[in-house]
Amino acid sequence: STNVEDDVDDNTQTTNGAGIWHSNWYGFGIVNAMGAVEAAMNWKPFAEELQAIGISNEENKELSDNDGNQFTSTINMDPTGDNYPDDFVAESTVVLLDLSHYNRGDLEIELESPSGTISMLHPGKRPENNELEGEERWNLMTVKNWGENPTGTWKLTVRDLVDRVDSADKNIFRNWQMIVYGHSASGKDGFSVDDNTDDGPLISAFCLNPSAPIAGCALDKNGDFTCPLGVTYTVGDLSLILDAKLKCPNDLIISEKIEATEASQMGYCDCHG
Numbered sequence: 001s002t003n004v005e006d007d008v009d010d011n012t013q014t015t016n017g018a019g020i021w022h023s024n025w026y027g028f029g030i031v032n033a034m035g036a037v038e039a040a041m042n043w044k045p046f047a048e049e050l051q052a053i054g055i056s057n058e059e060n061k062e063l064s065d066n067d068g069n070q071f072t073s074t075i076n077m078d079p080t081g082d083n084y085p086d087d088f089v090a091e092s093t094v095v096l097l098d099l100s101h102y103n104r105g106d107l108e109i110e111l112e113s114p115s116g117t118i119s120m121l122h123p124g125k126r127p128e129n130n131e132l133e134g135e136e137r138w139n140l141m142t143v144k145n146w147g148e149n150p151t152g153t154w155k156l157t158v159r160d161l162v163d164r165v166d167s168a169d170k171n172i173f174r175n176w177q178m179i180v181y182g183h184s185a186s187g188k189d190g191f192s193v194d195d196n197t198d199d200g201p202l203i204s205a206f207c208l209n210p211s212a213p214i215a216g217c218a219l220d221k222n223g224d225f226t227c228p229l230g231v232t233y234t235v236g237d238l239s240l241i242l243d244a245k246l247k248c249p250n251d252l253i254i255s256e257k258i259e260a261t262e263a264s265q266m267g268y269c270d271c272h273g
Contacts, residue, residue: 017115018089018147024120028146047187050088052079052150052180063101063160063171070159071173077114077150077180085188090145092181095121095156097138098174103130104138106162111142111178114152119144124161150180 012024022028054075061071079088095111108124119142156176 016117085184087185090182096177101171108159110157112155
């Protein structure tokens with residue numbers, strides 16, 4: 001890419017924790033067409049996509065209207081503790097917010113990475129973003145952390161910028177989750193047989209049923225469960241061990257033909273009969 005560092009009107013230019021220049025106006029720079037073609041001729045694909053998941057504590061905090069206060073919550077991420085490569089680098093980061101607010105467009109939301117990079121996920125005062133419906137989660141994303149090491153403390157800051165009351169219901173921030181999508185800088189796989197020595201062959205078929213929610217797990221709008229480490233779901237003689245680094249589609253049948261290690265590598269759940 002070609003940097004656009006001579007735009008005197010752009011005050012959003014920063015360098016992230018990986019030393020990569022970024023602008024809220026121009027992203028990572030204007031594409032250099034000739035450079036892109038030359039790079040494509042010798043391009044080496046990234047390693048497989050990895051997903052590191054973090055879940056906050058239950059907060060259940062009331063958000064006050066435009067009183068100068070701000071709410072902060074943190075998540076500690078350690079991908080290597082979940083058997084990910086030690087050179088895991090971020091590509092994009094998704095934040096899933098669980099909150100009740102009569103007009104979410106009033107909220108200013110920032111995410112600070114362990115490297116100190118601050119991403120403005122939502123600038124506030126956006127009247128088109130109204131109340132969330134039912135159990136809907138609010139999904140926000142940033143790519144500003146590209147190339148950073150995600151290990152450490154991530155901080156979410158929420159401010160209500162508008163002083164008005166359109167509803168008698170309180171504005172409550174319940175919790176949040178984050179998913180860091182990335183890859184191994186040296187091309188390592190996310191899992192290996194040696195990393196999953198406790199996995200045995202699957203001895204039974206099983207399908208996650210969205211009508212029977214798993215305690216401690218969250219169902220997102222795509223129909224996927226994200227679960228904290230160590231949650232166990234038991235049906236009959238089959239116990240399903242749900243791991244924080246895996247997403248479990250509720251319509252997926254895992255059969256006896258798939259080894260548990262393979263299921264992990266494919267992004268399914270670890271199963272033990």
